[in-house]
Amino acid sequence: xxxxxxxxxxxxxxxxxxxxxxxxxxxxxxxxxxxxxxxxxxxxxxxxxxxxxxxxxxxxxxxxxxxxxxxxxxxxxxxxxxxxxxxxxxxxxxxxxxxxxxxxxxxxxxxxxxxxxxxxxxxxxxxxxxxxxxxxxxxxxxxxxxxxxxxxxxxxxxxxxxxxxxxxxxxxxxxxxxxxxxxxxxxxxxxxxxxxxxxxxxxxxxxxxxxxxxxxxxxxxxxxxxxxxxxxxxxxxxxxxxxxxxxxxxxxxxxxxxxxxxxxxxxxxxxxxxxxxxxxxxxxxxxxxxxxxxxxxxxxxxxxxxxxxxxxxxxxxxxxxxxxxxxxxxxxxxxxxxxxxxxxxxxxxxxxxxxxxxxxxxxxxxxxxxxxxxxxxxxxxxxxxxxxxxxxxxxxxxxxxxxxxxxxxxxxxxxxxxxxxxxxxxxxxxxxxxxxxxxxxxxxxxxxxxxxxxxxxxxxxxxxxxxxxxxxxxxxxxxxxxxxxxxxxxxxxxxxxxxxxxxxxxxxxxxxxxxxxxxxxxxxxxxxxxxxxxxxxxxxxxxxxxxxxxxxxxxxxxxxxxxxxxx
Numbered sequence: 073x074x075x076x077x078x079x080x081x082x083x084x085x086x087x088x089x090x091x092x093x094x095x096x097x098x099x100x101x102x103x104x105x106x107x108x109x110x111x112x113x114x115x116x117x118x119x120x121x122x123x124x125x126x127x128x129x130x131x132x133x134x135x136x137x138x139x140x141x142x143x144x145x146x147x148x149x150x151x152x153x154x155x156x157x158x159x160x161x162x163x164x165x166x167x168x169x170x171x172x173x174x175x176x177x178x179x180x181x182x183x184x185x186x187x188x189x190x191x192x193x194x195x196x197x198x199x200x201x202x203x204x205x206x207x208x209x210x211x212x213x214x215x216x217x218x219x220x221x222x223x224x225x226x227x228x229x230x231x232x233x234x235x236x237x238x239x240x241x242x243x244x245x246x247x248x249x250x251x252x253x254x255x256x257x258x259x260x261x262x263x264x265x266x267x268x269x270x271x272x273x274x275x276x277x278x279x280x281x282x283x284x285x286x287x288x289x290x291x292x293x294x295x296x297x298x299x300x301x302x303x304x305x306x307x308x309x310x311x312x313x314x315x316x317x318x319x320x321x322x323x324x325x326x327x328x329x330x331x332x333x334x335x336x337x338x339x340x341x342x343x344x345x346x347x348x349x350x351x352x353x354x355x356x357x358x359x360x361x362x363x364x365x366x367x368x369x370x371x372x373x374x375x376x377x378x379x380x381x382x383x384x385x386x387x388x389x390x391x392x393x394x395x396x397x398x399x400x401x402x403x404x405x406x407x408x409x410x411x412x413x414x415x416x417x418x419x420x421x422x423x424x425x426x427x428x429x430x431x432x433x434x435x436x437x438x439x440x441x442x443x444x445x446x447x448x449x450x451x452x453x454x455x456x457x458x459x460x461x462x463x464x465x466x467x468x469x470x471x472x473x474x475x476x477x478x479x480x481x482x483x484x485x486x487x488x489x490x491x492x493x494x495x496x497x498x499x500x501x502x503x504x505x506x507x508x509x510x511x512x513x514x515x516x517x518x519x520x521x522x523x524x525x526x527x528x529x530x531x532x533x534x535x536x537x538x539x540x541x542x543x544x545x546x547x548x549x550x551x552x553x554x555x556x557x558x559x560x561x562x563x564x565x566x567x568x569x570x571x572x573x574x575x576x577x578x579x580x581x582x583x584x585x586x587x588x589x590x591x592x593x594x595x596x597x598x599x600x601x602x603x604x605x606x607x608x609x610x611x612x613x614x615x616x617x618x619x620x621x622x623x624x625x626x627x628x629x630x631x632x633x634x635x636x637x638x639x
Contacts (some may be wrong), residue, residue, distance in 0.1 A: 073305050082418040104405075113161020113194040117203025119156045119172055123330050127156025128207060131174035135160050138167040138191060149217035158205075167194040167580060170205065177207045177263045183557045185578060185604040191584035199486070200581065209331035212261035217252050217272055217338045224256025225309075228274035232260060233374060235267065239468055240574060240609020244269065244374035247607050267325040270314035270375070272338045273381070275398060279345070280305050281484075286397040293528040310400030310471075311371060311379075314338055318400065320373040346399040346429050348406065352392050352437045367396060370405040372426075376469040378405060407490055408437065424492065441528050444493060447485040448533030450478060450500075455539060457482055458504040463535075465496040465523075468571070475501075478493050493525045499572035500537060505629075508572075520569030540628030544575070544587040548599040550638045554583025558638045562587045563596045563618065568611045592628040596621040599638045 113136060120126045129187040134149035152158045160168075170182040170192050180191030182205055194200045211231070217225040231249040235242055247268075250258045313323035314336050326336055350367070368380040381404075386396045396406070407424040423437055450463065463484050465474040474491055476484040498521055500508055508521065515531040517524040525531055544562060548555045556579050564573035579599065587597075598614075598621035599607065607613045622636045 095240075096193065103345050112163060114159060114161040114201055114494075115163060115168060115170065115192050115194060115203070116157070116159035116161075116201045117205055119152050119158060119174070119205045119207060119596070122206035122208045127154075128152060128174050128177070129154045129156060131156070131158075131172050131177070131207070133158040133170070133172040133205070135163075135168040135170055135192070137164075138169065149353070159201075163194055167191040167193050170203070172205055173209055176209050178210050178264075180207055183578075185559065188559070188576070188578035190578055191580040192234055193580050198582055204575075208265060210261060211263045211265055211269070211328040211330060211332045211334070212259065213270070213326065213328060213334045214259040214335055215254045215258070215336040215338065216433055217258065217274070217340060219276070220339060220341050224252070224254070225272075225274050226252060226254050226256060226277065228252045228256070228258075228272050228340070230258045230260070230338075231271045231273075232263070233269040234269060235269075237605065237607055238471075239571060239610075241428055241468065241607045243377075243468075243471065245377060245471055263328055265328055265330040267327050269320070269322075269323045270336050270338070270372075271323075272312045272314075272340065274309050274340055276307055276309060276342050277533050278305055279342075279398065282566065303344065306345045306397075308345040308398045308400050309340045309342055310402065311373070311381075312338055312340055318402070326463075343400050344389050345397050346401065347432045348396045348399060348427070348429065349389070349432075349434045350394045350396070350406070350408070350437055351434060352394065367394065368407040369396060369399070370407070370469075372405065376471075378470045378472065399429055401430050406435075424490065441493075444491045444525050444528055444531055445485075445487060446474075446476075446489075446491050446525075446531045446533070447487070448483070448535060450482045450484065450535040450537055452482070452506055453509070453536065453538045455506075456480070458502060458506065460502040461504070461535075462501050464499050464501050465491065466499070466571075467492075467494055467496055469494065492526075493527055495522060495570045497522050497523050498533070500535075503537060504539075505541045505589070506537040506539050507541050508535055508587075509538040520564075520566050521572045522569045538628070540592060541588075542590045542592060542626045542628065542630045542632070544595075544597065544624065544626060544632045544634065545620075546585055546591055546597065546632075546634040546636055547583045548579040548585065548638050549583065549635055555579060555599070555601070555638045556581045556583055556603055558583075558599045559586075559608070560585045560587070560597065560599050560636070561603075561608050562590065563598060563614060563621070565594050567609060567614060574609055592626050592630075594623065595625050597634055597636050598622075601637045603639075 119131045119133060121128060121593055131152040132149055133152060134147055136147040137276050148160055150158050173179040183190040192200050217228045218224055219225055229251060231246050233244050234247045235244045238245055249259050250260045252258045252422055310318040312318060313320055317323050326334060328334055367386055369384040370378045371381060373379050384396055385398050389395045405426050423442055425435060457478050457480055462475050462477050472488040474486050476486045478484045511518055512534040513523050517528055548558045558579045560577045560579060562575040564570040573591055575590055577585040577587055579585045596618050598617045620639050624632055624634055626632060
């Protein structure tokens with residue numbers, strides 16, 4: 073069962089407003105009613121600390137029906153008794169989300185993994201009265217950010233990155249963050265157990281690394297600055313990775329155990345500020361300033377993730393010369409938005425450049441690469457364009473997502489986005505049961521639901537969408553019995569080029585699962601008992617599991633029911 077954000081919002085309100093004593097739970101082994109007309113069905117169990125196994129008294133527990141059949145089918149919540157027990161009755165036959173929270177325990181779904189959880193099925197012959205809800209206690213991390221003189225670094229940005237199977241492949245992405253106070257202290261709480269990387273960005277409060285404009289001498293040449301900058305103040309802090317690294321490759325993970333409160337102090341060491349001067353035609357200065365367009369400075373960290381830099385100062389130091397200061401040695405991505413004359417022919421395209429900085433440098437905007445102009449048309453067979461549909465491009469390497477709305481005539485473009493050459497998965501979002509039936513590209517190579525853009529230029533996509541998304545339902549089996557909590561993956565043919573076609577779910581307490589919005593075609597259904605840390609979209613990792621999966625042919629606008637053995 074896929075956890076729903078809506079359920080979470082309802083629960084947060086419900087747990088604070090509907091707290092009531094828990095109904096007494098049935099003694100172990102007491103059969104529940106099989107006739108909804110008598111007493112209805114029950115969900116009951118005990119909430120415990122996952123570390124100690126001790127019952128949790130006073131925990132707020134709630135249920136929400138997955139399918140609302142009447143006005144009575146709304147979120148209900150109770151507070152666990154002294155022995156940690158909870159119960160809900162009478163209930164209609166169906167499936168329910170089960171959620172809980174307590175002091176020191178953040179909101180959690182029953183047997184949750186990522187955004188998935190196990191729903192509780194109630195009905196004749198189903199045991200929903202002996203549940204053990206194991207709540208993981210919160211963990212947190214705190215520390216102090218200081219400079220090399222042991223003075224606090226105020227208002228530094230502290231972020232936690234975590235490696236997870238985002239999109240089915242191992243990626244390291246930001247998850248939480250905080251800002252230091254006036255004493256340099258930070259605290260990030262309510263964290264799940266796991267391994268995290270801590271990254272700090274800041275500027276020295278005393279740094280003055282924006283140069284004043286230069287003046288012209290009598291011959292019309294640019295004179296040296298009237299005032300010499302104090303080199304001691306022209307400094308910056310490099311992006312710093314715990315414990316003391318300026319390169320993400322040398323960052324050390326921080327292991328956070330459930331219930332732990334870890335400390336991670338960071339020392340920021342000022343280095344001489346580097347200056348990058350971008351030479352553009354003189355007309356660019358007025359155009360950029362007039363349109364409030366400024367450069368974006370980013371760094372590639374953790375295997376390609378593009379991280380926008382913290383407050384890099386920039387200024388026009390002379391006509392046609394834009395200077396970016398406050399840079400430490402490292403690899404940067406420099407981007408300039410469109411403006412008149414920014415490129416060699418003044419065609420108004422955006423511009424970017426990747427550069428390794430080891431000292432002050434000058435670059436010419438005419439020698440940089442332009443972004444890709446991506447436009448296209450989409451035809452919805454026998455239908456108008458759905459109101460809220462849009463096209464999305466996803467770069468799995470950088471984590472970037474670009475969206476474009478679709479006009480009533482079926483046209484879309486990404487001209488307002490800074491799309492670089494690279495590999496992108498393409499998908500239709502909000503298409504009201506439509507799926508991408510055909511994709512043709514000019515200026516890019518197409519493989520499945522992916523496009524490969526090799527160089528800057530114009531890319532045009534021609535798409536045909538057809539109505540007919542299907543649904544795959546089934547039951548996960550182990551030794552002839554339903555198995556709950558398994559990760560179920562619907563794997564498309566040619567998985568390396570069809571990432572948008574993957575579907576996932578977690579089997580519910582009766583072993584059942586539902587995979588919705590499935591495009592027609594051939595797939596393999598696999599169920600893994602402990603697969604949540606696997607790169608489930610990586611073809612090489614998938615290969616051993618596909619042999620034991622269930623091959624299915626999904627028809628347009630159909631519904632399949634399958635049984636799959638858990639591995």
